[in-house]
Amino acid sequence: MSTPDVDVIVVGAGPAGSCAAIVAARAGLDVVLLERGPFPGSKNMYGGVVYPRILDTLIPNWWEEAPIQRWVTRRSTMLLTDTQALTIDFRSEAWGEPPYNGATAFRPDWDHWLAGHAEAAGAQVLTDTTVVGLIRDPGGAVVGVRTDRPDGDLRAKVVIACDGVNSFLAKEAGLYEHTDAKHYTLGVKETLALPKEVIDERFAVRDRHGVDIEILGCTGNVNGGGFLYTGLDTLAVGVVLKLPKLAAQKKRPEEIVAGLKQHPAIAPLVQGAELKEYSAHLIPEAGLTMMPKMTMPGMLVAGDAAALCLAAGIWLEGVNFAMASGMYAGEAVVEALQANDTSATGLAGYQRRLSDTFVLKDHRKLHRAPELVLSDRVQHLYPGMVANVAERMFRVDNPHPKPGLRRILNEERKKAGVRRRDLLRDGWTGFRSFG
Amino acid sequence: MSIVACVKWVSHPGEPHDERFAGMSMADQSALEFALQQGELLGQPVTVITVGPAGADKVLRDALACGATRAIRIEAPTTAAGTDVATAIADHIADAEWVWCGDYSLDRGAGSVPPFIAAHLGAEQALGVIAVTLLGATVHATRRLDGGRRELLEVTAPAVVSVEGATARLRRAGLQHLRSAAAATIEVMPATTPIHRAEFMVRPYRPRARELPAPTGESPLDRLRVLTDAAAASAARGETVHLAPADAAARIVHALRDWGYRDS
């Protein structure tokens, strides 16, 4: 068997790949980070909010250099019906100061910046290079990758697959037992340009402060959710759609985004904005239900490639889970190479780190949430029911006296066709997930 | 040093201020590909040269990854005038037999560097070439002339050939070459003569808005002809003037302004 060209190959310079490469290269390993795009981040999209707390140890004071658009100081959750909107709005000035909480950032900027740290740590970043397959030894262990370049084989002691959702490498290695379209959602997004002052005024923020709005009930018959985030002088507005429902409804995703933009609660916010970009991407939505085996001899899987994105209603966090899992994969590889053992046992430190940290703890805690949030009742019955309750609570119907909340709730529940039993069950599931 | 490819690090027209999109133009890529093919044919190494700031190392490394053997960067800002760029290059490649260039750069578009290099080297020049056949000691080149005509040239060394972007497709660098190019040495040299800022800039042709009367004509086709000026187009531009060099230059600048290539 030929000798390895390098210690570690990391496939994919997204947040997971770059963090894995930073950790491994800083430990003195010879690392190659392969990226199919012309530069790291060039192919990547997401909604727009990143929660970088996990970088505190990797890049201390990251906020002084990270390419952020705005610091998220307002978080809103909106329930929409065709004519109503109920919003829970939270804002915190503390989130607008170091050490901050979340930020809006463009992926081509964010990923490029992180990959710069990998390069500074000594990793070799090779772009325009697509990995097309794995090289395995006769025993089945991964010993390298095939790329689409001439003389494109590269051998390594360990491969870290960070090639994103629908990972061909994890599938080729047989790490996914089965894949199912119902485990994925399609995210589509429009980036709209608006002058900064107009955004500041419409969203009631100043300086670099920004807003994250998650929206439920805005996707018509297709189960999903929406979002609206503020960049410095752009808005990101989009929807996340359950794939089988989208296919069954024969709807175009851009129609659904257009519908969201026309909603009376959203239209004034996006009015006059110029469309700059339209993008779409899959999201591994099913959490624990779909996760693959994380390691095999010679290979680990991190980030979306390992379905580690947390998509649970009011939380759509993938980048922080990707960065963390990339870091833990990097640490486990360092440990394994020190022990000269890249077997599944040698790489077991990765699974242990995932299990002991927020990565799998949050997934375990919220494992019922994705299904609940995307269920027909939450999607199609509850928004109308809750909005009607609010409307009746706030409506002044003199000379009639104010009705009691319990009565309104009961009447609206019946009107919406929701059985008490289902409401209680969903409430309990929600409480156990989010409580 | 016998075969040289001159390449320029240019910004992407759609993202002029973002270095991440900057690289080699299609025309320079074609030039590099011919240089590499000629190197293989003649069994000679290929030197790649650029004039620019440190960021320009990227295009040199790309060229090394594709098979160039030596890379030289002459330190200068991106705003360097074409005449100075040509002088700086010519000073460093005095013994070159074949010099391959793109026909013009994406950002500046004047196409002046290749003929200036040829003038400095006292070499033959074949400019704006649309097809190339490499034949050992000679090169057959096809040039585009006005009115759809073609000119076939037999070029011998020493020569400067500038090619259009679609003439060749640059080979894809092998993985191992890509890896070693990242660590290869780039010879950074100062310019031998002062480098000035380009003062005369042209931009893509944008005709001025003008008022058009409703077209006259019997049939829709006649009206369309009048509207599109189809028949008159070639006659409108042609003009031969006999003037002293300075006056001729002034006349050209005037015409460029008149035709909408320059604002002032």
Ligand SMILES: Cc1cc2nc3c(=O)[nH]c(=O)nc-3n(C[C@H](O)[C@H](O)[C@H](O)COP(=O)(O)OP(=O)(O)OC[C@H]3O[C@@H](n4cnc5c(N)ncnc54)[C@H](O)[C@@H]3O)c2cc1C
């Ligand atoms: C519409 C939408 C909205 C989202 N909103 C948010 C949000 O607001 N906040 C949040 O935290 N998360 C969000 N996410 C999730 C987040 O984008 C992902 O979880 C995150 O990008 C995962 O990072 P990663 O590094 O694992 O994978 P990716 O970011 O997908 O990176 C994979 C990298 O691998 C490269 N690659 C793939 N295949 C190959 C190959 N064969 N060879 C070489 N390179 C390859 C790709 O080009 C890419 O650079 C959203 C996702 C979508 C689709």
